[in-house]
Amino acid sequence: MSKLFDVKYMDLDLETTEKFETIKHLSNLISERLIDLDKYVEDVKARESMSTTGIGDGVAIPHAKSTWVKEPTVVVGKSSKGIDWKSLDDEPVNIVFLIAVPEGEGNEHLKILQTLAVSLMDDEFKEKIQNATDKKRIEELLIKKTNS
Template identity: 45%
Template sequence: MDLSDLIEQDAIFPSLRSQTKKQVLQDLSERAAALAGLSPRDVYETVAARERLGSTGIGGGIAIPHGKIAGLSRIRGVFGRLAKPVDFDSLDDQPVDLVFLLLAPEDSGADHLKALSKIARLLRDPSVLGQLRALHDATTIHNLMTHTVPPFAA
C-alpha cells in the first residue's frame, strides 16, 4: 500500500485555521466527506466516537484521527497543517499542528491498520516533519508525502 493510494492532492490543506480539537475534526471531516461523497455528520461522528475512546494525538505535534465508515469504497486520507497548534489531549500533552485523518471502509480489516502504520511511520520521520512544517502549498506537501519527488531542503 502506497500513500499515493490513500491521499490525493486535493485532500491536502496546508493552512487550516481551526482553533480547537473539535473544530479540527469537524473541518477535516467536512473535507473528507466532500471528497468521498459521504455525509459530513457521519464522518465527524465516526472520528469523534473513536476519539472518545482515547486521543489520537500520538505526540510530537501529530494526530491521526481515524475510523471505519459505511459507504466508503476505499481507504482515504485528508491531511491538515494547522496555522496554529491546538490542544488535542495528546499522549505527550503537547499541542498538535499536523493532522492526518484516515477513513476506511467497514470491512477493511488489516488494511486499515497497515494504512495507520504507514502514516505513523511517515509522520515520525524527523526530516519529513521538518519539511511538512516548512512547506506551504498542497502540491509540494502531497509530493513529499507520496515520495514522487526527491526530499526537499528544510
C-alpha cells in the same frame, strides 16, 4: 482505485483551534468520498473517545473505519496556531492526518496508520512535511514515503 493522498484534500492554513471542530472541517474536504458526513464524523469522535489520536510532537492522526466512507482517503491539515488535541504530550497539534477508510477494507486503516506513524518518526521526513508550504510537495512526500 483513486488516490489516497490528493492536494484537494489538504488545508495548510487551518483556522480551527479545537480537535472536533478540526475533524469536522477536514471531513468536509472529503464529503464527496463520504456517504454521510455527520455519521462519519461521529465515528471519528467515537474512536477519539477511546484514546487520543494526538501522538505527540505536534501530530495527530484521527481515524475511523466507517460504513459512511466510500473510498480510502487521507486528509492533511496544518495549523500555525496549534490545535488543542489533548495529545499524549499535552502539546498543541500543528499537523493532522485524518484517515477515512470504508468498513469493508479489512485492516487498510491500520496499514495506513502504521505507515504514517512510522514515517513521522523519521525526523527528516517530519521536518519536510512541517516546512512544506505547497500542497503538491506534501502530496509527493507522502506518496513517496508510503510507497517505499
